[in-house]
Amino acid sequence: MRKINIFDTTLRDGEQSAGINLNYSEKLEIAFQLERLGVDIIEAGFPAASKGDFGSVQEIANKIRHASVTGLARSVQGDIDAAWESLKGGAEPRLHVFIATSPIHRDYKLKLSKEQVIETAVQTVKYAAERFPIVQWSAEDASRTELDYLVEIVEAVIQAGARVINIPDTVGYAAPQEYGAIFKHLREHVPSIDKVNLSAHCHDDLGMAIANSLAAIEGGANQIEGTINGIGERAGNAALEELAVALRIRSDFYQAKTGLTLNEIKRTSDLVSKLTGFAVPPNKAIIGRNAYAHESGIHQDGVLKEKTTYEIISPELVGVSSNALVLGKHSGRHAFKDRLKTLKLSVSDEESNRLFIQFKELADKKKEMTDEDLVALVLEEKTSK
Ligand code: KIV
Ligand code: ZN
Numbered sequence: 355m356r357k358i359n360i361f362d363t364t365l366r367d368g369e370q371s372a373g374i375n376l377n378y379s380e381k382l383e384i385a386f387q388l389e390r391l392g393v394d395i396i397e398a399g400f401p402a403a404s405k406g407d408f409g410s411v412q413e414i415a416n417k418i419r420h421a422s423v424t425g426l427a428r429s430v431q432g433d434i435d436a437a438w439e440s441l442k443g444g445a446e447p448r449l450h451v452f453i454a455t456s457p458i459h460r461d462y463k464l465k466l467s468k469e470q471v472i473e474t475a476v477q478t479v480k481y482a483a484e485r486f487p488i489v490q491w492s493a494e495d496a497s498r499t500e501l502d503y504l505v506e507i508v509e510a511v512i513q514a515g516a517r518v519i520n521i522p523d524t525v526g527y528a529a530p531q532e533y534g535a536i537f538k539h540l541r542e543h544v545p546s547i548d549k550v551n552l553s554a555h556c557h558d559d560l561g562m563a564i565a566n567s568l569a570a571i572e573g574g575a576n577q578i579e580g581t582i583n584g585i586g587e588r589a590g591n592a593a594l595e596e597l598a599v600a601l602r603i604r605s606d607f608y609q610a611k612t613g614l615t616l617n618e619i620k621r622t623s624d625l626v627s628k629l630t631g632f633a634v635p636p637n638k639a640i641i642g643r644n645a646y647a648h649e650s651g652i653h654q655d656g657v658l659k660e661k662t663t664y665e666i667i668s669p670e671l672v673g674v675s676s677n678a679l680v681l682g683k684h685s686g687r688h689a690f691k692d693r694l695k696t697l698k699l700s701v702s703d704e705e706s707n708r709l710f711i712q713f714k715e716l717a718d719k720k721k722e723m724t725d726e727d728l729v730a731l732v733l734e735e736k737t738s739k
Contacts, residue, residue, distance in 0.1 A: 355605065356610040360578060360612050362579075363555075364384060364388065366397040370586060378409065381399070381410045381414065383629065384629060386418070388421065392618070395422045395448065397450060399411045399425055402436040411423070411441065415443055415444035419445045420445075425440060428453075429452070429478040434449065434482050438486065448488040449488070451479065451482055451492070453493070455471060455504065456495035458495065475511050476514045477514075479514040495525065504521075512544070512550055520554075523566055524557060528562070530569035531569065537570050537575050538573040552575050553576075554566070554578050557586065578594075579591070581594060582595065593639075595619045595641055616671055616672055617673040618673060646667075648677065649681075649684050650684040651687075654679045654688060658692055681722070683718050694706070699729065709735055
């Protein structure tokens with residue numbers, strides 16, 4: 355099994371979500387929980403962005419001992435200096451420096467030629483490597499960059515001292531096969547690629563962040579970046595809980611694993627949701643309220659006979675206490691009787707048949723039938739005699 359490093363950017367790219375602003379102690383609380391979850395790298399913020407970011411990155415770097423803490427920097431000395439000041443007390447200080455490489459970004463945003471971008475990248479990586487034991491270099495908008503140019507600049511920054519190369523799909527534009535092929539191409543054509551870790555960083559604009567991250571792993575990536583609950587710029591980043599559980603459940607296919615303690619997932623998700631104020635949609639994979647809930651009669655019947663008929667992930671794996679058979683208008687007799695038994699409501703077969711008809715009538719008018727509804731139905735049945 356290949357080990358995939360998990361780079362969590364909930365506190366940097368995640369916090370860049372419009373509408374999220376975490377304070378100092380909230381960031382620290384999330385960082386401690388990420389450490390418990392077992393992520394390898396925590397991107398704590400962007401130290402040069404504000405005094406607040408500088409302070410919280412410093413606090414997190416000084417307190418977290420079981421993950422490498424990093425901070426983001428543009429390719430300018432001032433950013434790298436600020437990052438060093440905030441990160442130098444960390445267990446394993448690491449810099450994340452980036453420059454855009456795609457023609458759109460070179461021409462319109464940076465107004466730099468291909469050669470100038472290489473020159474800037476090399477100079478800043480050299481400068482950073484004199485301070486930081488680990489320098490990660492990112493090619494912003496890599497997925498819309500000419501492949502031969504990407505090969506050239508990646509080799510140049512490795513020679514300059516980069517230890518991790520990140521190939522972001524910054525605008526969530528790549529298709530999975532295409533994105534995976536970029537990784538394969540870099541593995542095959544960059545002479546020094548085996549000296550570094552190769553990382554994927556996907557955004558979810560077309561809903562393909564997880565598919566792209568998995569394709570990157572197949573193409574040779576050994577680090578995946580993302581956020582808890584998939585929060586992040588625009589449509590968000592790859593949701594790390596989805597990636598980790600997909601690798602666990604389909605380890606037969608991907609032959610890769612993370613070092614995450616999966617049963618800390620629910621707690622981490624709840625904390626991030628509470629502190630950011632971003633609710634998790636009920637149907638969200640892995641952590642949504644309905645992810646382990648079965649409503650239709652056919653499914654409930656199957657699950658009562660054998661869980662694996664409709665459940666590929668056991669809820670306990672991710673720290674959810676149990677699955678739920680939600681009673682509603684699609685539920686069948688089997689689940690209805692099972693719930694009466696759980697509630698210790700003893701009824702005769704004849705009563706049960708009558709109650710089931712009343713249950714269906716009431717369920718037609720409600721989104722979900724609660725245990726209180728069942729108790730009320732049974733009491734009514736017993737007292738109407
Ligand atoms: O999406 C992106 O390209 C980024 C970089 C700064 C790595 O977040
Ligand atoms: Zn990003």
